[in-house]
Amino acid sequence: MARVLVVGGGIAGDALALMLERAGWAVTVAEIAPAPRTGGQTVDLRGDCRRVLDELGLLPAALACLVPQAGAAWxxxxxxxxxxxxxxxxxxxxxxSAEELLRSDLARIxxxxxxxxVTHRFGETVEALEDVPTGVLARFRSGGAEEFDLVVGADGAHSKVRALRFGPEQRYRRPLGLAHAWFTLREQPGTPRLDGWFLTHNASGRRSVAARPGRAGEQEIGLTFAADALPPRRDREARFALLERTFADVGWRTREFLAAARxxxxxxxxTYDQVHVPSWHDGRVVLLGDSAWCASPLSGLGTALALRGAAELAAALDAAGALADPGRLPAALAAFERTMRPRTASAQQLPPGRVAxxxxxxxxxxxxxxxxxRTLQARPLRPLIRRAMAGTEHGRDAA
Structure with a gap:
């Protein structure tokens, strides 16, 4: 039986693992987090998200987790x-959208x-990848090494697989000039309710504070500000201090949100970045999702591209007969890239003024x-905007 290692247990990685298992592969998922990840933004079920989940038979489960939505307000x-x-x-x-669920709920499904x-190994990642005559030898952080027919890097915009196989992150990262913090706030008796509305307060100096509906009794909070670089991930105090300095004079509920962040x-x-990699595959190693093509959360297409990318990679492997003959893997990976490149290139073309x-x-x-x-919703413009949105929609994450 052909063996595949998927590095990264997010939306793209777990979707691909499920598809390949159903096709007959033996799948190992290495996820550096100690348990399935929680948190994340709301996911819009329009377009590719809905289609892929329907193909997997998981759409009813996703629809059962919808978060009530009234709309967005500034x-x-x-x-x-x-x-x-x-x-x-x-x-x-x-x-x-009327059909949105939390990313953590989709990941759980x-x-x-x-x-x-499918075997999940939490608290695990790869430290080295070495080509051998019959596949790829993966050396794990926990020690030991195993050979796989295929290795998939689905470990996000800061991908370890990409760094090991394709080169350092700075070669592919394109910062957009903004950073974003997000987390869940648990409502208390005195917490203002949202009543289904996604509220955004913008302050001068490229600062934005947002609260949107989450599960019952919870609100999903986002803080956006100008930055190309951040304190190290391990220095949480420095990160909180940066937020508190940046938003010190911002009104609305900002002080409440800063306290809740801790x-x-x-x-x-x-940071809000894009990732541009000239080739997503090298031998029997391939990148998937944000590891390969991060369009940034500003595109609203991250989850849709992750699901569609997983489906296209699984389809390419099946069409090439790679399960029966792993020697066909390079051709399958090239076919996958030809199919997905146009979608990801389109998603990375942010509308003019999107960052601003x-x-x-x-x-x-x-x-x-x-x-x-307000003007976009004016009666004379509505038909034009409807046509534009219908023509470009492949499934969006919540904005």
């Missing part, structure tokens, strides 16, 4: 609405769908952004 420091876009805007193709043909179990902070809209620089920019959101 507010001032007193929570007065500058603009809003209800979930029904543009026939449900607007900024917020994919993880639990795996059968006995208590959140799923707190995360990273996420975190306007000036008070004037904030007003202009709110005006743009």
């Amino acid at each position: 507010i001032d420091e007193r929570e007065r609405r500058l603009a809003e876009m209800p979930v029904t805007a543009f026939d449900g193709r607007g900024y917020v 994919l993880h639990r769908a795996a059968g006995p043909g 208590q959140a179990e799923d707190f995360a902070l990273d 809209a996420a975190a306007p620089k000036t008070a004037l920019g904030i007003r202009v952004n709110a005006l743009a959101m």
